[in-house]
Amino acid sequence: MSVNRTLYLFSRLQRHFNTRTAHIIAGSCRVLSGSRLLLQHPLPGSVVCCRGVSSNSSPPNTPDTSLFVPVSLKTDVPADGTVGAELTQPLDKNELLKVLNKFYKRKEMQKLAADQGLDARLFHQAFISFRKYVLEMTSLPADLHIILSDICHNAGHIDDIYPYFMRHAKQIFPMLDCMDDLRKISDLRVPANWYPEARAIQRKVVFHAGPTNSGKTYHAIQRYLAAKSGVYCGPLKLLAHEIFEKSNSAGVPCDLVTGEERTFVDPEGRAAGHVACTIEMCSVNTPYEVAVIDEIQMIRDPSRGWAWTRALLGLCAEEIHVCGEAAAVDFIRELMYTTGEEVEIHTYQRLTPFSVLDHAVESLDNLRPGDCIVCFSKIDIYSLSRQIEARGLECAVIYGSLPPGTKLSQAKKFNDPGDPCKILVATDAIGMGLNLSIKRIIFNSLVKPNVNEKGEKQMETISTSQALQIAGRAGRFSSIFKEGEVTTMHRDDLPVLKEILSHSVDPIETAGLHPTAEQIEMFAYQLPDATLSNLVDIFVSLSQVDGLYFVCNIDDFKFLADMIQHIPLNLRSRYVFCTAPINKKQPFVCTSFLKFARQFSRDEPLTFDWVCRHISWPLAAPRNIKDLVHLEAVHDVLDLYLWLSYRFMDMFPDTAMIREIQRELDDIIQQGVQNITRLIRATNPNITDPLQPQRNLSEQTGAEADSSALLSRTRGQRSLAGMMEKSLASRLVRDGLLTPDLLKQLQREWSKSQKQEGGSQSALTADLDNKSIKGKRKKKK
Numbered sequence: 001m002s003v004n005r006t007l008y009l010f011s012r013l014q015r016h017f018n019t020r021t022a023h024i025i026a027g028s029c030r031v032l033s034g035s036r037l038l039l040q041h042p043l044p045g046s047v048v049c050c051r052g053v054s055s056n057s058s059p060p061n062t063p064d065t066s067l068f069v070p071v072s073l074k075t076d077v078p079a080d081g082t083v084g085a086e087l088t089q090p091l092d093k094n095e096l097l098k099v100l101n102k103f104y105k106r107k108e109m110q111k112l113a114a115d116q117g118l119d120a121r122l123f124h125q126a127f128i129s130f131r132k133y134v135l136e137m138t139s140l141p142a143d144l145h146i147i148l149s150d151i152c153h154n155a156g157h158i159d160d161i162y163p164y165f166m167r168h169a170k171q172i173f174p175m176l177d178c179m180d181d182l183r184k185i186s187d188l189r190v191p192a193n194w195y196p197e198a199r200a201i202q203r204k205v206v207f208h209a210g211p212t213n214s215g216k217t218y219h220a221i222q223r224y225l226a227a228k229s230g231v232y233c234g235p236l237k238l239l240a241h242e243i244f245e246k247s248n249s250a251g252v253p254c255d256l257v258t259g260e261e262r263t264f265v266d267p268e269g270r271a272a273g274h275v276a277c278t279i280e281m282c283s284v285n286t287p288y289e290v291a292v293i294d295e296i297q298m299i300r301d302p303s304r305g306w307a308w309t310r311a312l313l314g315l316c317a318e319e320i321h322v323c324g325e326a327a328a329v330d331f332i333r334e335l336m337y338t339t340g341e342e343v344e345i346h347t348y349q350r351l352t353p354f355s356v357l358d359h360a361v362e363s364l365d366n367l368r369p370g371d372c373i374v375c376f377s378k379i380d381i382y383s384l385s386r387q388i389e390a391r392g393l394e395c396a397v398i399y400g401s402l403p404p405g406t407k408l409s410q411a412k413k414f415n416d417p418g419d420p421c422k423i424l425v426a427t428d429a430i431g432m433g434l435n436l437s438i439k440r441i442i443f444n445s446l447v448k449p450n451v452n453e454k455g456e457k458q459m460e461t462i463s464t465s466q467a468l469q470i471a472g473r474a475g476r477f478s479s480i481f482k483e484g485e486v487t488t489m490h491r492d493d494l495p496v497l498k499e500i501l502s503h504s505v506d507p508i509e510t511a512g513l514h515p516t517a518e519q520i521e522m523f524a525y526q527l528p529d530a531t532l533s534n535l536v537d538i539f540v541s542l543s544q545v546d547g548l549y550f551v552c553n554i555d556d557f558k559f560l561a562d563m564i565q566h567i568p569l570n571l572r573s574r575y576v577f578c579t580a581p582i583n584k585k586q587p588f589v590c591t592s593f594l595k596f597a598r599q600f601s602r603d604e605p606l607t608f609d610w611v612c613r614h615i616s617w618p619l620a621a622p623r624n625i626k627d628l629v630h631l632e633a634v635h636d637v638l639d640l641y642l643w644l645s646y647r648f649m650d651m652f653p654d655t656a657m658i659r660e661i662q663r664e665l666d667d668i669i670q671q672g673v674q675n676i677t678r679l680i681r682a683t684n685p686n687i688t689d690p691l692q693p694q695r696n697l698s699e700q701t702g703a704e705a706d707s708s709a710l711l712s713r714t715r716g717q718r719s720l721a722g723m724m725e726k727s728l729a730s731r732l733v734r735d736g737l738l739t740p741d742l743l744k745q746l747q748r749e750w751s752k753s754q755k756q757e758g759g760s761q762s763a764l765t766a767d768l769d770n771k772s773i774k775g776k777r778k779k780k781k
Contacts, residue, residue: 060183060542060544061183061541061542061543061544063117063175063179063538063541063542064537064538064541065119065121065122066121067534067537067538067541068122068173068175068538069530069531069534070125070126070129070172070173071171071172071173071174071529072172073129073133073168073171073172087142087145087146088145088146088149088150089149091140091145091148091149091152092152093135095152096134096135096148096152097131097135099148099151099152099158099161100127100130100131100134100135100161102158103127103158103159103161103162103165104127104131106158106159108159109159109162109165110123112162113126113162113165113166113169116166116169116176117176117179118166118169118173118176122169122173123169125172126165126168126169126172126173127165129168129169129172130165130168130169133168134148143164144164147160147161147164148161174526174527174529175526175527175538178526178527181526182523182526182527182538182539182542183542183544185519185522185523185526185539186515186519186523186539186540186542186543186544187543187544188513188515188543188544188545188549188551189544189545189546190338190546191309191313191513191549192313192338192339194313194314195284195313195314197284197285197314197316198284198313198314198315198316198339199339201316201318202341203315203317203318203319203320203339203341204318204319204320204341204344205319205320205322205332205336205341205342205343205344206220206319206320206321206322206343206344206346207296207322207324207328207329207332207333207343207344207345207346208220208321208322208323208324208346208348209324209325209326209328209329209345209346209347209348210326210347210348210349210350211325211326211348211349211350211468211472212350212468212469212471212472212473213350213351213352213472213473213475213476213477214348214349214350214351215348215351215477216323216324216346216348217292217294217323219346219348220292220294220321220322220323221243221246221292223290223292223319223321224243224247224274224290224292224321225247225250225252225274227274227288227289227290227319228273228289229273229274229287229288229289229290230273230274230275230288230289230290230291230292230317231274231275231276231277231282231283231286231288231290231291231292231315231317232247232274232275232276232277232291232292232294233277233278233279233282233291233292233293233294233311233315234276234277234278234279234294234295234433235278235279235294235295235298235304235432235433236278236432236433237258237260237261237278237404237433238404238407238408238432238433238434239294239432239433240256240257240258240276240277240278241256241276241404242433243276244256244263244276247274247276248265252273252274253265253266253272253273253274254272254274254275254276255271255272255274255275255276256275256276256277257275257276257277257278257281258277258278258281259278259280259281259581259643259646260639260642260643260646261642262646279293279294279298279304279307279308279311280304280307282310282311282315284310284311284314284315284316285316286316287316287317288315288316288317288318289317289318289319290317290318290319290321291311291315291317291319291320291321292321292323293308293311293312293315293320293321293322293323294323294324295323295324295432296308296312296322296323296324296325296328296332297324297325297327297328297465297508298324299312299328299331299508299511299512300508300509300510300511300512301512301552302512302552302553303512303552303553303556304512304552305511305512305550305552306512306513306514306552307512308511308512309511309512309513309549312332312335312511313335313339325465325505326347326505327465327504327505327506327507327508328507328508329343329345330507331507331508331509331511331548334548335511335548338548350472351477352475352476352477352481352482352483352484353475353483353484354471354472354474354475354483354484354485354486355483355484355485355486356471356485356486356487356497356498356501357440357485357486357487357494358494359487359494360487360488360489360490360491360493360494361442361487361488361489362489362490362491364384364387364388364391365391367388367393367423368422368439368440369422369423369439370422370437370438370439370440370481371422371423371424371438371439371440371442372423372424372425372426372430372436372438372440372441372442372473372474373423373424373425373426373442373444373489374426374427374428374430374441374442374443374444374470375425375426375427375444375445376427376428376444376445376447376448376449377427377449378399378401378427380444380445381397381399381425381426381427382625382676382680384425384444385397385425385676385677385680386677386680386681388423388425389677390677393422393423394419394420394421394422394423395421395423395424395425396410396411396413396414396421396423396424396425396426397410397424397425397426397673397676398410398411398424398425398426398427398429398430398434399426399427399429400427400429401583401632401636402429402632402669402673403632403635403662403665403666403669405663405666405667405670406666406669406670406673407429407434408434409670409673410424410670410673411434411435411436413674414436414437415435415436415437415479417480424436424438428448428466428469428470430470430473431466431469431470431473432469435476435478435479436473436476436479437476437479437480437481438473438474438475438476438479438481438484439474439475439481439484439485440474440484440485440486440487441470441471441473441474441484441485441486441487442487442488442489443467443470443486443487443488443489443493443497444488444489444490445489445493446461446462446467446488446493446496446497446500447459447460447461447462448460448461448462448466461496461500462500463500463505463506464500464501464503464504464505464506465505465506467497467500467501468501468505471484471486471501472484474486486501510547510548510549510550511548511549511550512549512550512551512552513545513549513550513551513552514551514552515536515539515540515543515551517572517575517576519539520532520535520536520539520571520575521571521572521575523535523538523539524571531561531562531565532561532565532571532574532575532578533558533561533562533565536554536557536558536561537554537558540554556584557578557579559584560577560578560580560582560584560593561574561578563590563593563594564577564578564593564594564597567594567597567598567601568601569597569600569601573600573648576644576647576648577593577596577597577600577644580593580640580643580644581643582636582640583633583636586633586636588630588633588634588637589633589636589637589640592614592615592637592640593640595614596640596641596644600648600651603651605650605651605652605653606641606651606652606653606654607653607654608654608657608658611638611641611654611658612661614637615634615637615638617661618661618664619631619634619665619668620668621668621671621672622668622669622672622679623679623682624679624680624682625676625679625680627672627679628669628672628673628676628679631665631668631669631672632669634665635662635665635666635669638658638661638662638665639662641655641658642655642658642659642662645658
């Protein structure tokens with residue numbers, strides 16, 4: 001085939017790719033056999049876009065050139081060999097170096113290069129590479145050799161080097177030649193057009209708006225159950241399970257689809273008319289009569305918001321019932337304006353009232369049946385559950401990393417009127433997916449660790465939306481308590497809580513988007529030598545979104561991509577592995593992920609026996625907190641296996657047996673959580689009852705007894721933290737459950753309390769608050 005014919009065909013192929021880009025972006029799915037759902041591989045990402053940018057007039061993004069990694073060039077001898085040297089003469093390296101340095105300093109050359117996409121940084125990198133190439137090559141291409149020889153002998157102008165420099169620059173930075181194509185691929189404007197099947201029908205959108213416990217989801221589910229076909233899309237596996245069971249109990253056959261599980265009610269595996277799924281797993285190709293999208297306010301979530309955007313814009317349902325906070329109404333109405341669909345609003349009020357109390361709890365002695373203490377760290381849960389049970393009270397424990405079965409078991413224990421367990425200690429994991437009979441919500445703290453837009457950890461006061469979501473769990477309509485109460489553990493936090501709850505919820509302004517596997521593959525076609533992490537970085541750098549959207553966080557994706565970069569995998573498989581939902585804070589989970597990828601790359605199936613050897617199955621009941629944390633990590637590893645098994649069925653073949661041992665592991669973890677106080681004590685036998693001093697206060701009366709009790713409890717909590725530090729805290733830091741900064745703060749407090757022990761107890765009690773405040777002011781100065 002002639003060169004001209006080849007170039008002609010390639011140009012036509014390129015135009016074909018460009019015109020197909022908008023259609024290809026929409027489909028990041030592959031069909032899963034035996035299911036009506038398509039499996040999409042999501043990519044969370046992290047650049048937030050400003051509102052008000054027109055999708056038609058927004059200028060192309062300036063690329064972040066720090067992401068451009070130079071490609072290593074082969075140092076092969078050119079095809080024309082030493083022709084250049086034969087036609088002229090060998091080059092003097094010293095003279096050549098002077099010529100090249102003069103070229104680098106030419107402002108005109110830098111300006112010309114900038115017009116071709118070489119900013120100052122890339123110009124410098126390209127020049128260093130070009131200079132090294134010219135000086136170290138034993139034989140240069142004939143045309144370059146002749147030009148350099150002429151310049152060295154004053155027979156040519158130094159600017160004549162520019163075309164050869166640019167040729168070299170585009171070889172080491174191939175993205176310069178295809179920047180327009182990369183921009184087209186990463187154009188994320190007008191995402192409503194990505195779903196032509198949804199745009200082909202006129203959908204009715206109904207927004208059920210109201211606070212927690214207002215019945216908004218109930219009304220949407222009633223319409224879902226009455227429909228001939230329907231899909232429920234929820235944020236949690238627990239919620240999908242609840243709708244799955246409720247639907248089948250009502251005589252409406254319903255399948256269950258989550259990232260790790262497929263349950264078909266039909267014995268032969270035929271899909272039912274209804275399906276309950278996690279939001280990421282919903283199909284945007286299957287037609288339904290009714291679709292329910294729960295917790296729509298999560299469309300602004302920095303990591304998962306893309307899934308709500310995809311469901312809202314892409315579901316092929318005659319009716320879309322959206323449930324969530326009223327703060328999302330205006331935004332959803334604006335978003336639906338881009339699809340030409342009107343939104344019908346149904347507003348609901350809370351079914352049972354809850355009130356903010358005028359007094360804090362202040363002491364665990366003041367706990368009552370139906371109380372739930374909300375913490376934002378595991379260390380607080382461990383400490384409080386230990387102190388509560390030291391008082392002879394039983395408590396249930398719920399936090400995010402517990403398996404779903406264990407959470408349900410603890411919830412059932414707390415809800416059971418015949419069970420002596422009447423106190424619950426939990427994180428904000430109770431905010432969704434669990435039906436709990438709570439009379440009073442007690443915030444142990446109002447500060448929660450968060451990750452900001454730059455991926456940095458920071459401590460922030462909880463938002464009004466978060467506070468209402470948690471506080472709304474008190475006095476739920478279906479519980480035995482018809483009214484709820486909300487307060488704080490500490491007196492100083494109560495006015496802050498009242499201030500938070502007095503504000504209205506911030507309106508939602510943007511929705512999440514993410515790049516698809518196809519888009520990343522097209523990037524890889526243009527930049528074949530780039531790593532997956534680098535491809536995604538460049539994609540986000542060039543991506544264009546209009547004012548209604550932002551690109552979701554990609555830090556976790558990049559973390560996994562860098563972890564397995566050295567493992568030989570094709571791009572599609574690598575992409576799927578990097579979208580796996582794992583907890584990167586768990587070293588054992590990360591190690592397992594790496595081993596899974598390595599075994600997969602060898603084309604060796606991950607069998608049940610192989611997994612059992614890796615996790616050392618069977619596992620014994622936990623003897624201490626470290627063992628419990630490890631068992632939770634093993635449960636996550638089995639979840640990872642199940643998640644991958646639905647993407648690579650032939651390589652992860654033993655799903656049924658893995659699910660069976662996971663159920664056994666869930667039972668073992670449940671036993672550990674039920675005995676969590678014993679595990680904390682076993683972690684360090686030297687830990688004494690922090691409340692022991694209170695038992696010697698029986699002879700004190702009035703204000704003296706109250707202040708002494710408060711001081712003893714304060715000392716007891718610090719004593720517990722101090723003694724746990726020697727053995728437990730270091731391991732909690734290592735496992736990512738306690739930050740080093742928080743550990744240092746606990747150490748400082750413990751040291752301070754030890755110095756104060758020798759003083760007068762009554763004087764210390766009277767001045768406790770004043771000294772604390774003054775001490776903080778002095779530190780700031």
